[in-house]
Amino acid sequence: MFDEYNPLNKAMFRVIDNDGKVVNKKWMPQIDDDKLLKIYKDILFARTADLQIVSYQRQGRIFTYPPNYGQEAIAAAAGVLIRENDWLVPAFREMGAMLAKGVTLKEIFLYFMGYEDGSAFKNAKYTLPMSVPISSQLPHAAGIGYAVKYKKEDKVVIGFAGDAGTSEGDFHEALNFAGVWKVPVIFIIQNNQYGISTPVRMQTASDSLAIKSIAYGVKGIQVDGNDFFAMYKTIEESVRICRNGEGPVLIEAVTYRKGAHTTSDDPTKYRSKVEEEEWDAKDPVKRLRAYLIDKNLWTLEQEEKIIPQYKEEIDRQFTEAEKYGPYPAGDIFRFLYAEMPDDLREQQAQYERFLAWKSTKVK
Amino acid sequence: MKIMNMVNAINDALDIKLGEDKSVIVYGEDVGVEGGVFRVTEGLQKKYGAERVFDTPLAESGIVGTAVGMAVAGLRPVVEMQFCGFIYPAFNQIISHASRMRNRSRGQLETPMVIRMPYGGGINALEHHSESMEAIFGHIPGLKVVVPSTPHDAKGMLIAAIESNDTILFMEPKRIYRAIKQEVEEGKFSIPLGKASVLAQGNDVTVVAYGAMVREVQKAMLMAKEAGISVELIDLRSIYPVDRETIAKSVKKTGRIITVTEGPRTYGVGSEISQIAIEEAFLHLEAPPSRVSGYDVIVPLPKGEHHYMQDPYKIFYEIERIVKY
Numbered sequence: 001m002f003d004e005y006n007p008l009n010k011a012m013f014r015v016i017d018n019d020g021k022v023v024n025k026k027w028m029p030q031i032d033d034d035k036l037l038k039i040y041k042d043i044l045f046a047r048t049a050d051l052q053i054v055s056y057q058r059q060g061r062i063f064t065y066p067p068n069y070g071q072e073a074i075a076a077a078a079g080v081l082i083r084e085n086d087w088l089v090p091a092f093r094e095m096g097a098m099l100a101k102g103v104t105l106k107e108i109f110l111y112f113m114g115y116e117d118g119s120a121f122k123n124a125k126y127t128l129p130m131s132v133p134i135s136s137q138l139p140h141a142a143g144i145g146y147a148v149k150y151k152k153e154d155k156v157v158i159g160f161a162g163d164a165g166t167s168e169g170d171f172h173e174a175l176n177f178a179g180v181w182k183v184p185v186i187f188i189i190q191n192n193q194y195g196i197s198t199p200v201r202m203q204t205a206s207d208s209l210a211i212k213s214i215a216y217g218v219k220g221i222q223v224d225g226n227d228f229f230a231m232y233k234t235i236e237e238s239v240r241i242c243r244n245g246e247g248p249v250l251i252e253a254v255t256y257r258k259g260a261h262t263t264s265d266d267p268t269k270y271r272s273k274v275e276e277e278e279w280d281a282k283d284p285v286k287r288l289r290a291y292l293i294d295k296n297l298w299t300l301e302q303e304e305k306i307i308p309q310y311k312e313e314i315d316r317q318f319t320e321a322e323k324y325g326p327y328p329a330g331d332i333f334r335f336l337y338a339e340m341p342d343d344l345r346e347q348q349a350q351y352e353r354f355l356a357w358k359s360t361k362v363k
Numbered sequence: 364m365k366i367m368n369m370v371n372a373i374n375d376a377l378d379i380k381l382g383e384d385k386s387v388i389v390y391g392e393d394v395g396v397e398g399g400v401f402r403v404t405e406g407l408q409k410k411y412g413a414e415r416v417f418d419t420p421l422a423e424s425g426i427v428g429t430a431v432g433m434a435v436a437g438l439r440p441v442v443e444m445q446f447c448g449f450i451y452p453a454f455n456q457i458i459s460h461a462s463r464m465r466n467r468s469r470g471q472l473e474t475p476m477v478i479r480m481p482y483g484g485g486i487n488a489l490e491h492h493s494e495s496m497e498a499i500f501g502h503i504p505g506l507k508v509v510v511p512s513t514p515h516d517a518k519g520m521l522i523a524a525i526e527s528n529d530t531i532l533f534m535e536p537k538r539i540y541r542a543i544k545q546e547v548e549e550g551k552f553s554i555p556l557g558k559a560s561v562l563a564q565g566n567d568v569t570v571v572a573y574g575a576m577v578r579e580v581q582k583a584m585l586m587a588k589e590a591g592i593s594v595e596l597i598d599l600r601s602i603y604p605v606d607r608e609t610i611a612k613s614v615k616k617t618g619r620i621i622t623v624t625e626g627p628r629t630y631g632v633g634s635e636i637s638q639i640a641i642e643e644a645f646l647h648l649e650a651p652p653s654r655v656s657g658y659d660v661i662v663p664l665p666k667g668e669h670h671y672m673q674d675p676y677k678i679f680y681e682i683e684r685i686v687k688y
Contacts, residue, residue, distance in 0.1 A: 087436070089432075116466065116467060116468075116469055117469055119467055119468050119469065119471075120468055120469035120470070120471045121468075121471065128435065128468075128472070129464075129467050129468050129472075131460075133455060133459045133460075136428065136455055136456065136459055136460060137460075138428075139424065139425050139427075139428025139429050139431070139432060139456065140428060140429070140431050140432035140435065140460070141432060142425070142428070142429050142432060143428065143429030143430060143431060143432020143433040143434075143436070143440075144432040144433070144435065144436040145432070146429060146432070146433055146438075147432065147433045147436035147437060147438045148436065150388070150414060150438065151437070169422075169424055169452070170424055170425070170428060170455075170456075173420070173422040173424050173425030173428065174425065174428065174429075176420050176422065176425065177419065177420060177422070177425045177429055180419075180420060331469075335465055335466045335468075335469050335470045336465065336466045336504060336505050337465070337505070337507070337529050338465065338473060338475075338527065338528030338529050339527065339528070339529060341507075341557060341603070341604030342557075342604065342607070342608075343604050343605060343607055344604070
């Protein structure tokens, strides 16, 4: 597959078209109906949650949030294929993969409400917190890959970044180290066409982002990231390659950020309605839904019925997160060091003395 | 006991930890086959194999960034920055991840890693090879920054650093890599990080120094002795955390304090130590805390470096001035 879709051939890998029709039978993955239906429901749930978070933000109940809207097939495919003991190294637009790994929606809510506790994943093993500085998490993925190989563990690492992230030195360094070390790392670049307002053509003169893999001597492929089946097949194949000791792999997943960069951003300033409509026709959820309906696995009636249930469940978890309570003063100090310096302990005591004084003044 | 210089002592510490702990990995630019440009890691690749001691692509951010990944995945990487002046590409990884991962994940993830690097001037080096920028790193929450001044301390402190579950920046005063030899305990021992050491008891003035500056102060103390001035010398050993207690106790006794540091003066380590002296011993002070430091200039190339560096005369000049204040 990686030979057939060598990035030098400039062909994007896809399996279904915009109407959900299989156009590439050869590479259509084998997924049984029940499993596929569950995957679709998970995607639907993640999309519903994502849209709902944006509305919570508009209501002033959550702070800045970077929506996943339009890109859900990528993280979903990774989420289905990543195993409990594999490593996930997210950027910050991979909700589906994080949920699949065992991160709870409540934890995601807590994080965006302003609690670090939202990154202390209670159930998700081998999952790094979201990483805000662009592409800086990719060297971590390479390093984890080294540790996995060194310890002879049967694990793969999936690391994420965005299109603009490929302009960062850390993208280059991570790919280069991983290539030299031949470690089991799958780098997935979500090319959602924009780094905030800057279009991908202003990030690079390369024909694609996948083509950059050639220079690092690693396998690369450009995939229609809005085609769930293509993403699934690509990651499935990449996992196999990595487990055979032939990693790393670079996947460029071509998609479109239908939402804003974050809730503080206004995309009408830098992209046109026409463009948005063009991409709307390629929406990943629509395409998978069309496929399922065509196969008589799903109906619009079912969807109309299930969405309110999801909304209720999301709202329940959100309300629970809202009751999380005050942020203890000691928590800003106590996690910084395994062995806390005396001076820092004294700074904490100083702050607590002040708070005690303040509580006598401010009722 | 065995006679060692600092290079031998650091090598010995790495050898001991590599020998007893499979999770210890040593890597960086030219640390494997060549054994490092200062030969600090010499022989280790031969002994422990290229999987545990190895050369990397020339990319500092990649080195530190991958170490963060290895550390969260259960290894104890000890990475080398070839020179302090080349650490800046890795600055983002240090300040954005290595120092924050524990706090960010509420203690779920730890980054037990050591970043070793030679620093400081006085060796007639090229541009970017002589800086002492410890203050920059001391300002980063979540990081610990230590500097040995003797072979014995270098060995004990490095072993402690490798065993620590925190991220440690281990700065090696390259000017005295081979200049000082002393008897060093054989086998494993460790020196707790964050504790200063009182190298000489005195009554008239406290001098705080670290790294290569300790030896310069010791030379100045000979002049002071001739002038009848009794100097208490503190080797700070740790830039962060700072040992307030040792500084406070000494200044309460002497009433005077001078810091001797190589970095630029403003916002430097000397400023922090002076502030501690003021906070802890205000009513004992008989002179304003004083700083012998680099000027706020770029370290000059070798022909001009002596204008910048601290030497025993500069230090003694200040000792005399402060004692007579």
